[in-house]
Amino acid sequence: ENKKVGKKRHYQDKGYFGAQGFKRVFKDKRDKKKQRRLEEQQIQRGEKTRRDDYELRDYKIGSAKFDEYYSRQFSEYFANQQEFELFRTTLQTKLPVTFRVNPGNVNFETFVDMICDPNFVKDYSVEVVKPEGDVKPVEDDSKMEGEEVKLTMDQKQHQYKEDLRKIKIDYDNLAMDNKAFYPKRLVHEMMIPKELLKKNEGLKAVHKIIDTSKDAGLLTRQELVSMLPPILADIKSHHSVLDMCAAPGSKTAQALEMIMDDHLNNHGQ
Secondary structure, three states: OHHHHHHHHHHHHOOOOHHHHHHHHHHHHHHHHHHHHHHHHHHHOOOOOOOOOOOOOOOOOOOHHHHHHHHHHOOOOOOOHHHHHHHHHHHHOOOEEEEEEOOOOOOHHHHHHHHOOOOHHHHOOOOOOOOOOOOOOOOOOOOOOOOOOOOOHHHHHHHHHHHHHHOOOOHHHOOOEEOOOOHHHOEEEEEEEHHHHHHOHHHHHHHHHHHHHHHOOOEEEOOHHHHHHHHHHOOOOOOOOOOOOOOOOHHHHHHHHHHHHHHHHHHOO
16 A cells, blocks of 8 residues: 555655556656567667676776875875785786685584685585587677677676686685684685685685575675774673674674674573
8 A cells, every 4th residue: 555655645746647647657667668678679680788887797896096095095005006916906807716614503513623624625616628619699790800899798798607607627726725713613714715716616615515504594705804893802702792794694693603603602591
């Protein structure tokens, strides 16, 4: 009922009253659907992209304004230009996959033992073999010979996903790296970008294990730097914690886990 009242007020605010008003509402909806259909047809024909300003494969992180701002802000900390270049390159590097195991889960020790096995990733991975006749983005035949061919957004996105799916990974040197600064072997890092873990065919089983464990509350995806404040605060079960910057709340969840873990260690229940 509230939804109906809300819709009625919305139409009234736009000046849609009575039978004529309903006709205008119907016409607006019909025109929007027609416009969406036309746009989809243009995209399929390659005449238009979903985002004309988005260059997926050519996108570069950083700008002249970024360099100017940070070089001015931290000029006293950089001994030379090489140090600033290292700083900028570090910021542009994609973060690895990191997560924190929840010690409140009854199966957390078994899970930790499993992922700490040096052969965990290798055992659950499969070698990627690129099949013959693999589908490639369709090039625009209207381009003149010798002229650079520009792919549409959909073609670029397809090619980018294919690249991620088919990348061959050295499983012998890829393992879950336990971070010693966190107690009970609860924090682990995998030195690949998260998008590669999601898309690569060889890592499907590993991704499913991590994703399922996350949904079951066995682990939390969280960056390493985000885990430091609760550790440095040395949160105990008798503490009251106010997180004044909680979004989405990974540090809050970490603080709760630390409180519960400390309580279990001291009281056993």
